[in-house]
Amino acid sequence: MRKLIEFRNIVKSFDGQVVLKGVNLNINENEFVTLLGPSGCGKTTLLRILGGFLEQDEGTVIFDGQCIDKVPPYKREINTVFQKYALFPHMNVYENIAFGLRIKKMGNDIIQQKVNRMLSLVNLEGYGKRNVTQLSGGQQQRVAIARALVNEPNVLLLDEPLGALDLKLRKEMQRELKRIQQEVGITFIFVTHDQEEALTMSDKIVVMNAGEIEQIGTPLEIYNEPVNAYVARFIGESNIVTGIVKSEDCVRIDDRDYETREYRFKEGEPVDVLIRPEDFDIVKPKDGILRGVVKSAVFKGVHYELMVETKTGVSKTVKMNVVTQHDMQNTATGEKISANDFYVDSDDLENKEMTDQDFISIANAQAWDDNDRDISLTRVTHNIEKKPGVYQITFATDKKTEITVKVYVVHPEYVEDPRHNIGISALDFFITPDEIKESMAISTDLKTWASAEAWNLQDDSPVEITDVNFDFDPATVTEGSYDITFATQGREYKVETTQRLEEGDKVGLSFGPDDLHLMRKAVHEI
């Protein structure tokens, strides 16, 4: 195959923001090349530079052995299918397609021949006289392709041409585009952010990220041997875990060693390890390399997509004291008020400025009148100190309806897990059965009531608490003491299987050395 286009060290920035950071890329004759990446990665900019609509700041574009940096778009043997088609709204289908030929001052009979041939190539025979604004998205798309191809360019540029179409039409046009490319036998350069589109149509995929090319390869190469976690995540579903290379054919993940068949890495090198969801086999727990519990199972048509937790996260259990508290009533005004005793952590008192509003929400204090209208609490008085002990706090309304509850100031109790670098804390709390019954999102409310928090031990950034476990029925809960466990995410794997499994099933996961793909740690993460 002959090299047709060569980008040499292309740099481009807009308003000081670098969009392309020195891109080098070769494109051969008759190739279907896809530039793939998320929006803002620079793929469209690269395409527009090739089309002649943008000028690069640095670097050179070579086309068919010649530098075309100074060639205006209308003199380039390249045509473009624009994102929103950019059809000429004041011309009908025929005139749109004939535009380029009329500019070249071809004879009417030749134009007619060529346009008709194009119309049949894109399956739009008989649509010549239609107004382009009244065509469907797919039809406009075909006109745009025909309008570009009729000029017999060496290269066709397609800028996310399928983005505006619905799923079914998009699939149809994917096949159609591939057919047209094979039929006319010219180079197609296709820009998309849709990995599936890239995989189905391309001869060559160029994965871009933040102005740079991450990987160039055939669809199979890109899927099976992504160079880093970025590419792996972008193409297909993936499980990526970090590991350390122990020896030529062994990698350590989560304190266990696994056999691999990749020999490219040095001993002691940290790597990302990719396991595709379809590469797992579901086996009996005792036969599995990994054992876990099914956390969720979603039916996807042909297969189930499971999330299997093989290791729990960091957890903390607290006591929920369910007590019935009596509303205080102010007989003079008809107002009622309620609040709960509560626990508060001495560190919080020390480090955070706890406002009256904070106390009102922790105590779940509220007041209302005969008509059930909310009344604001305007006065909060307390004798809380920063050292552990039992104190009192009084909430009151303007009309002096008030309630006093106990405040237990306690030393903070953290659970810290240095291996995961995660700390978690939560406090015992008091609550009434009614409040539990009224809760619309019980897990979220439990987190609030218990002031449950988890964080990264290194940088103090918050970590999500994904699991809230309890064994009472919120609808029928009665007075008493209950255990609530809060936990962060453990190790979870996405698994594709045709077996039917349900949440809570215990399974074993099995895979072979070929299923582990080791990748160099990506320098930049998204």
Add this chain to the structure above:
Amino acid sequence: MKSFFRMTYPYILWIGLFIVAPMIMILLYALTKDGGNRTLIFQFTFDNFTRFFSDPTFMRVLWTSLRIAFLTTVFCILIGYPAALFIANLSERAQTMMVLLLTLPMWINMLLKTYAWRGILMNFDFESEVKVFIGMVYDFLPYMIIQIHTSIAKMDRELLTAAYDLGANRWKSFLKVTLPLSVPGIISGITLVFLPAVSSFVIPKLLGGGDYVLIGNLIETFFITTGNWNFGSAISLIMALIIIASMWLTKKLDRNTQED
């Protein structure tokens, strides 16, 4: 695409000569002494301005102009808002028709319409100011209605449905949804009414007779009758500054409401 920019060169030349240069002329005249015989002499002074602000007669004229422009604006909003709202509630076809009916008189020479009002108002025994006021409200009302209507019509109708759904009644959803969203329309209506009303001089002359003088008439007098161009220029500059200041103020107001 640089070649396209060359297309603007003739007009850049034109605005330099016919828009910027005249403004400089006014500025020069306003800041220099009356050289007699309407000529420009380069003796700079602020006398023209101090004369205007120290003379109670001129201040009264300025006050009258601001007052009538303000009243006109307020009445245009009061009369125009319900009209705009009612129009927005009509069917699409009726809306187009109403807007067309409102625009049509705007295309007819203002002097001729004012002249007709003179005939109509001859039948009544109103004070000059009332006549001028009626003429001004008449002339500017369509602009106000159309501006407000545009902003209401542009509003997403689903917002009202959402407001009803969230428990607001008709009146509440008007106050909380329609009114705030139509504020930009009111603001642009104000700029289209207040500004020309302040400087208007045809309507007071035709409807108010000679005894009703607004700032526009003052400028005319000093340019045409008295021939003191320096003082006339100073008055126009003062008026232009007042207008720029009120534009700036309304723009700021607009931005504030949009931030809320």
Add this chain to the structure above:
Amino acid sequence: MNKKSRWSFLSNGYLLLILLFIYLPIAYIVLFSFNDGKSMTKFAGFSLRWYEAMFKDRTMLESIRTTVVVAVIATAVSTVVGTITAIGLSKARPLIRTAILEINNLPVMNPDIVTAIGMMLLFIVPGVSLSMTTLILAHITFCIPYVILTIMPKLRQLDDNVAEAALDLGANPWQALIKVILPQIYPAILSGALIAFSMSFDDFVISFFTAGVGVSNISMYVYSMKRYNPSVNALSTLIVVVVTLILVLTNLIPVIKDKRTKKEEQRL
């Protein structure tokens, strides 16, 4: 009556009142243009005498001629210059574009009387005596901004890619302009021209200060009338008829065109 129909009765009634108010002087003019008497308050019977008088009134006819000549020239020049400038500006760098548009806005924002005396000073100070030419120059100057302001939004709505598509298909920038940009902004150019024409046709203030001795347009004629002249009613009535016809036509033509193309499509 239920609540809903009472509401629409009220709102329709209100709108009717507004329309009555707005059309009152116009109806008054039309009515009194057929008055047999000279009074502006008493209708003395039907006659066409003021139409006859109008066509015999030399000064009035002259002012009509001046108005039309000035409006036609000002419209033609301002439409051409405005269109070219707007297209140029749409491709200009944002900073330059904003700067030029700000200055362009001055005559729109400034009170007419300020623009008017500015122009007058500009002509008289270097010794140019006021004439028909100065009147036309002034009209062109205040018409161009409106043409630009009408065309700019339409240009901005244009899909940039459409012009690029033309270049992509081999058209040079000039061909792209003629074959692709102009046909798309054509309606905006037309309405810009219409606005320019009506601005010029109706102008009083700027004409008053920039026209030479003996040059007078309709507005100036009406303003300077010493006595009440019912021929003005006849003239106004004719203008109302013409304006109505133009507006109805410009609003109907797109509707009719639309219908016709839809019919043609159905036949396909």
